[in-house]
Structure formats: structure tokens, C-alpha cells
Amino acid sequence: MREVDRRSKHSRRVFLKGAATAVPVAAVATSVAVSIEDAWAEETSALSPATMKTLLKVARDIYPHDVLGDSYYITAIKPWDGKAAKDPAVKSLISGGISRLDQNARDRHKVPYVEVPWEADRVVLLKEIEQSDFFQKVRGDLVVSLYNQKEVWPRFGYEGSSAEHGGYINRGFADIDWLPKA
Amino acid sequence: MAKFDLNDSSVVVIVGSGAGGGTLGNELAQKGVKVVILEAGPRIENHDFINDEWESFSQLAWTDARTTSGTWRVAKDFSGLPAWIVKAVGGSTTHWAGASLRFDEHEFRVKSTYGNIPGANLLDWPVTLTEMEPWYAKAENKMGVTRTNGIPGLPGNNNFKVLEAGAKKLGYKTVHTGNMAINSQPRDGRGSCQQIGFCFQGCKSGAKWSTLYTEIPKGESTGNLEVRPSSMAVKIEHDASGKVTGVVYADESGAMQRQKARIVAVAGNSIESPRLLLNSASIMFPDGLANSSGQVGRNYMRHMTGSVYAVFEKSVHMYRGTTMAGIIRDEAANDPKRGFVGGYEMETLSIGLPFMAAFLNPGAWGRSFTSALDGYPRMAGMWLVGEDMPQETNRITLDPVVKDKFGQPVASVHFDDHPNDVAMRAHAYKQGAAVYDAVGATVTYPTPPYPSTHNLGTNRMSEKPRDGVVNKYGQSHDIKNLFVSDGSQFTSGAACNPTLTIVALAIRQADYIAGAMQKKEI
Numbered sequence: 217m218r219e220v221d222r223r224s225k226h227s228r229r230v231f232l233k234g235a236a237t238a239v240p241v242a243a244v245a246t247s248v249a250v251s252i253e254d255a256w257a258e259e260t261s262a263l264s265p266a267t268m269k270t271l272l273k274v275a276r277d278i279y280p281h282d283v284l285g286d287s288y289y290i291t292a293i294k295p296w297d298g299k300a301a302k303d304p305a306v307k308s309l310i311s312g313g314i315s316r317l318d319q320n321a322r323d324r325h326k327v328p329y330v331e332v333p334w335e336a337d338r339v340v341l342l343k344e345i346e347q348s349d350f351f352q353k354v355r356g357d358l359v360v361s362l363y364n365q366k367e368v369w370p371r372f373g374y375e376g377s378s379a380e381h382g383g384y385i386n387r388g389f390a391d392i393d394w395l396p397k398a
Numbered sequence: 399m400a401k402f403d404l405n406d407s408s409v410v411v412i413v414g415s416g417a418g419g420g421t422l423g424n425e426l427a428q429k430g431v432k433v434v435i436l437e438a439g440p441r442i443e444n445h446d447f448i449n450d451e452w453e454s455f456s457q458l459a460w461t462d463a464r465t466t467s468g469t470w471r472v473a474k475d476f477s478g479l480p481a482w483i484v485k486a487v488g489g490s491t492t493h494w495a496g497a498s499l500r501f502d503e504h505e506f507r508v509k510s511t512y513g514n515i516p517g518a519n520l521l522d523w524p525v526t527l528t529e530m531e532p533w534y535a536k537a538e539n540k541m542g543v544t545r546t547n548g549i550p551g552l553p554g555n556n557n558f559k560v561l562e563a564g565a566k567k568l569g570y571k572t573v574h575t576g577n578m579a580i581n582s583q584p585r586d587g588r589g590s591c592q593q594i595g596f597c598f599q600g601c602k603s604g605a606k607w608s609t610l611y612t613e614i615p616k617g618e619s620t621g622n623l624e625v626r627p628s629s630m631a632v633k634i635e636h637d638a639s640g641k642v643t644g645v646v647y648a649d650e651s652g653a654m655q656r657q658k659a660r661i662v663a664v665a666g667n668s669i670e671s672p673r674l675l676l677n678s679a680s681i682m683f684p685d686g687l688a689n690s691s692g693q694v695g696r697n698y699m700r701h702m703t704g705s706v707y708a709v710f711e712k713s714v715h716m717y718r719g720t721t722m723a724g725i726i727r728d729e730a731a732n733d734p735k736r737g738f739v740g741g742y743e744m745e746t747l748s749i750g751l752p753f754m755a756a757f758l759n760p761g762a763w764g765r766s767f768t769s770a771l772d773g774y775p776r777m778a779g780m781w782l783v784g785e786d787m788p789q790e791t792n793r794i795t796l797d798p799v800v801k802d803k804f805g806q807p808v809a810s811v812h813f814d815d816h817p818n819d820v821a822m823r824a825h826a827y828k829q830g831a832a833v834y835d836a837v838g839a840t841v842t843y844p845t846p847p848y849p850s851t852h853n854l855g856t857n858r859m860s861e862k863p864r865d866g867v868v869n870k871y872g873q874s875h876d877i878k879n880l881f882v883s884d885g886s887q888f889t890s891g892a893a894c895n896p897t898l899t900i901v902a903l904a905i906r907q908a909d910y911i912a913g914a915m916q917k918k919e920i
Contacts, residue, residue: 217712219713278763355763360755377450383594388718
């Protein structure tokens with residue numbers, strides 16, 4: 217069978233360029249103030265870096281795929297900052313949702329959400345707010361913004377558009393080789 | 399190409415260009431009848447279709463406002479999207495999978511066969527299988543259906559091979575790559591299937607039959623058919639005698655136009671067709687046109703549907719090749735011993751990763767959900783489609799609040815499953831899972847119905863005017879020159895996919911209309 221190459225073609229360099237478009241990569245990399253890992257969150261305009269980092273954790277906890285690095289989740293959630301900059305209602309929805317989540321985490325675990333060490337404990341906190349507008353909007357957006365990234369598809373063995381490759385007639389549409397003989 | 403005057407009252411105006419409207423338009427044009435098709439959506443040719451689920455959805459889907467109610471899960475998960483159908487020239491024949499099956503004999507006689515089912519508004523069709531057989535044959539020939547007219551079946555893809563192996567282990571007998579209106583060899587000026595996948599996103603190669611690049615250009619080349627894209631019908635008008643006289647529609651620029659007509663045929667799919675009749679209410683017809691029975695909009699059917707996806711130890715890559723690549727027909731018969739009347743088909747189905755995420759279990763999240771998606775390349779899938787019970791309370795009405803951009807009330811879709819639908823779905827989930835378990839599935843997922851693709855029954859055929867909206871030719875009981883030409887005329891839904899029957903009825907209706915015009919009856 218023709219398997220799909222699942223290695224990431226999504227280089228760190230490309231990711232940094234994409235996520236921090238306003239700042240040259242070199243400038244970010246040489247900055248003493250922020251580490252490379254956190255640079256994407258410092259580039260926000262409406263939501264605080266801490267809010268964005270918590271949102272990243274929330275996104276990972278909603279759709280946890282251990283084979284996917286943070287970059288895909290960052291791409292998925294980053295647009296919330298732009299939407300919040302344009303619409304105060306969105307800004308308060310996200311900021312307020314994250315504040316409440318952090319408060320619940322402090323009440324229960326004495327630390328903010330991102331510092332609750334086990335996913336299972338964070339999921340309990342998410343379950344508590346599952347019916348909230350904040351959670352519903354974030355999840356409803358994420359199910360498209362995460363899984364509709366073309367860069368994500370090969371990681372799930374999905375090949376995307378095929379017409380330009382002549383379809384699958386000569387590319388393994390019927391190459392299954394492990395079925396028991398009928 | 400023909401261009402008819404707005405005041406030309408000799409034309410037949412057809413609302414909609416899909417399986418019903420597109421076919422009727424070409425058939426009439428071939429007989430020398432002048433036709434104007436008003437299509438709400440734009441004209442998008444097949445080379446412009448997009449192999450990308452969400453992008454294609456934006457390009458083709460009918461996303462105008464609709465509202466929903468009822469206990470069906472779609473009303474909760476996709477409250478503004480009761481149906482997944484198309485707004486473009488070609489209608490939902492751009493989006494359909496191509497399955498082209500004839501009704502069973504008993505499926506035209508459901509009241510006689512099933513008897514009194516509480517809550518079900520069953521009625522026999524005013525037409526029989528024997529009567530329909532020659533029209534089915536014409537439809538199959540027109541559409542190039544595989545395993546008819548000497549056309550070979552399509553080759554089975556990986557998804558089909560899993561289904562077939564499981565079905566055989568389970569002892570099912572009628573398992574094959576389907577009766578598909580997809581070319582397995584070049585035919586009718588169209589090439590053969592390249593196993594592209596993305597059948598739901600419009601067939602870029604044109605191997606799958608769609609009125610967009612078959613019926614419509616053929617009709618246009620006669621000089622008798624004019625198709626007006628981006629023309630949304632808002633009202634059918636009538637004169638003092640009660641005969642319809644034309645259709646008011648919003649043109650591309652949003653300006654209202656009035657096309658006069660000798661005959662009007664409504665083929666806007668089972669949500670928009672009753673909506674148009676209801677929105678055309680007048681002093682003479684206060685409950686809407688053709689609605690003396692009160693049945694316009696009622697008996698909305700959407701098929702008992704569901705899917706089963708299964709994950710295996712090794713790769714399947716179900717998305718490669720035709721979306722509906724094969725069928726098991728053994729459960730299609732009526733066998734009330736199973737605990738329900740009617741039957742269902744099991745047909746392979748695959749959706750891409752983006753739609754799998756959206757539809758596998760809408761609203762779900764966390765590890766159990768992502769674990770299912772992690773299995774995507776090792777997944778096989780089937781769609782379960784069976785006869786659902788017509789119920790008077792399952793219904794298209796005019797929303798009392800929400801209006802479209804032309805000020806017309808939008809359609810509100812109410813649906814509750816009938817107990818027979820629920821029992822059938824439970825059986826189908828169990829058998830679907832058994833097929834995959836038989837060949838080593840490690841996990842199976844009973845997946846809830848998607849927004850409706852088979853919308854049926856809301857202007858149903860009946861022998862007696864009090865029981866339905868149209869007669870056996872789709873002609874309204876109340877108004878002689880008003881016809882219904884889409885799946886909304888179905889008296890019952892049958893187990894199988896509806897398009898072949900819609901096309902067969904449209905060919906037959908064209909024959910009837912042309913004859914009646916010649917005899918000056920209408």
C-alpha cells in the first residue's frame with residue numbers, strides 16, 4: 217500500500233515567520249526580552265500574552281493530538297487576537313473566559329490553568345465551563361481552524377486535493393493488501 | 399442560446415436546475431417547448447470545483463438562513479443548517495454521490511404493505527413500479543448508470559474492499575460497487591472516473607452525471623432553453639381564474655423581475671419548493687398555492703440516516719476514489735421481523751479530515767474524540783440510508799420572525815424521528831459495526847445523521863386531492879398549470895437514494911406536459 221509521508225514539512229523557521237509576521241525572525245531570535253518559544257504570544261494586539269498562552273493550553277486540552285507540535289494550535293487560535301482587536305465583545309468573551317478558568321484553577325489547585333500539571337485535572341476545569349459561550353465559541357472555531365490546516369492533513373494520513381494529481385486511479389485507490397481472502 | 403422576453407407568456411418557467419428542474423427543462427426543450435429555468439445560485443462550471451471540503455462548501459452549499467426545531471440532533475448541532483444541499487446551476491446533482499437505484503415494488507405501496515403505523519401519515523403512491531419501469535430505463539440510459547445498459551461497474555476502492563470483505567464474512571449476498579451515474583468508461587461525451595474522491599464537492603472531471611454539464615447544455619443547444627443563474631424566485635402569481643401566470647424573482651442585481659409563464663414547475667428541493675408555494679399565498683389562496691389539502695410543507699422526510707466508521711490496525715485510506723464506492727443491499731427489503739417496517743441500504747462513504755472532525759460526533763472533544771481522528775488513515779466508513787416514516791408534524795413552515803434579504807419569510811424545518819426510524823437506525827448501526835468487526839475493526843463509531851441531503855415529501859403525490867398536493871404527474875390538484883418536479887412530490891421515501899426516481903419522474907412529467915400543451919389542456 218502507498219502510505220502517506222507523515223513527517224512534518226512545517227519547519228520551525230516557517231512557523232516563526234508565519235506567527236510573528238511583524239517582526240523579522242532574526243530580531244525575535246536575538247531579543248533578550250523574550251524567548252523564541254514565547255515570541256508568538258508577545259505579538260498580540262488585543263489579548264494579553266498570558267491570555268494567548270492559556271488559550272493555547274486550552275486548545276491542546278480540547279483536541280489533544282500528541283503528534284502535533286504547538287505551532288498548529290497557535291495557527292488555529294492566533295486569529296482570536298485579531299478578532300478581539302476588532303470587536304470588544306470578542307475581547308471580553310475571550311479575556312473573561314480565560315480569567316474565569318484561571319480563577320477556578322486557583323480555587324482548586326492554587327495555580328493558574330496553564331500550571332495545573334495533569335491534563336485530566338485541566339479537563340475537569342473545562343468540563344465545568346463546557347456549556348459557557350466562551351467554551352462553545354472556542355471549540356466551535358477550533359474544530360475548523362485546527363483540522364482545516366493543509367499542513368495538518370498529512371499528519372493524519374490525509375492527502376487533500378487530488379484532481380491536480382490525476383486522482384487516485386494510478387495512486388493507490390485500490391491498493392489495500394491486508395484483508396482476509398473473501 | 400435562447401433569450402426569452404419577460405412578457406413572453408408562452409414559456410414554461412421552471413424554478414430550480416437540479417435533478418428535477420434541469421432534467422425537465424432539457425426534456426421539454428428537446429420536444430420544442432420554450433423553457434426558462436430560474437436558478438437561485440450562480441453558474442459554476444466543473445473545472446472550477448474545489449477539492450477542499452470547507453472551501454467547496456462556501457462555493458456550492460445553500461447557506462441562506464433557515465431555522466430548525468424538533469428533537470433531531472441536527473437542530474442542536476447545526477441549527478441554521480438543516481440540509482446540506484446546493485445553491486448553484488445543477489442544484490444538488492453537483493453534490494450528489496451518484497447512487498442510482500430503483501424503488502422496490504412495495505415502496506410505491508407503503509400503506510398497503512405496512513398497514514397502519516401509529517404516527518405515520520402513510521399513503522400509497524398514485525403510480526406503480528410497473529408504470530415507472532420504462533421511465534426508470536430512460537433515466538438510467540440518460541445518466542449512464544453502471545450495471546445497466548451494458549455499462550460495467552466501477553472498480554472498487556479500498557473503502558469498498560473493506561466493506562465487501564466484511565459483508566461476505568457476515569453472509570450478505572448482494573454486495574457490489576453499486577449502480578452509479580458515474581462513467582466507468584467514456585460515454586455521452588464525458589470521460590471515465592479518475593477516482594479523484596471529492597464527489598460531494600462537484601466532479602471536476604465530469605465523469606459523474608450532473609445536470610450542469612449534461613441536461614442543461616443539451617437543452618440550451620436546442621435554442622429552446624434559457625437558464626437564468628442567480629435568480630431567486632420569490633412568488634408565483636395567478637389570475638382571477640386561479641391559473642398561475644408567472645414568477646416574480648430577484649435577478650443577479652437584486653432587482654425584482656416578473657417572468658410571465660404558460661406553466662410553472664417548482665423544483666427547488668423539498669425545503670424551498672413548499673416555501674415558495676407558501677410564500678405565494680393570496681386572497682384567493684390564503685394558505686398558499688396548491689394547498690387546499692393543507693399538505694404543502696408536511697410529511698417532510700430526510701431518510702433514516704447514520705454512518706458507521708471503523709478503525710483497523712492497518713491503513714485503509716478510504717478517501718481515495720469515489721465517495722460512494724459500493725453497496726450492501728441485503729437489508730433493503732421489508733422484513734418486519736427486524737422490529738421495523740421498510741429497509742435500508744449500506745453504502746460506503748468517506749469524508750475528509752476537516753469534515754470528519756465536524757461531523758463524527760458534533761460538539762465532542764477530548765481524548766476519546768481525538769483518538770478517533772488519530773485513526774483517520776486506518777478508517778473505513780459506510781452510510782446507512784433507509785426509509786423513514788412520513789409524519790404530518792415533520793414540516794416546513796414559514797418562520798414567523800426571520801426573513802431573507804428580499805423580505806420573504808425563511809423556511810423553518812421541524813423534524814422528530816418516528817419510533818420506526820429509531821428502531822431501524824439502531825439495527826443499522828449494529829449491522830454496520832458487525833460488517834467491520836468481521837474483518838478486524840478495533841473500534842467502531844456510530845455516527846449521527848448529517849444535515850439532510852435527501853429532502854423529500856413536502857408536496858406529495860396523491861390519488862385524491864384531499865391527501866396530497868400533486869397528482870401522479872406532479873401536476874397540482876388545485877391549479878392545472880402548476881407542477882412540482884423535485885423530490886418534494888415523493889409520497890414516501892423508499893430505502894434507496896432518490897435521484898434516479900426524481901429524474902425518471904421528470905422525464906415522464908415532460909412527456910405529460912408536452913402532450914397536455916399540444917392538446918391545449920394547459
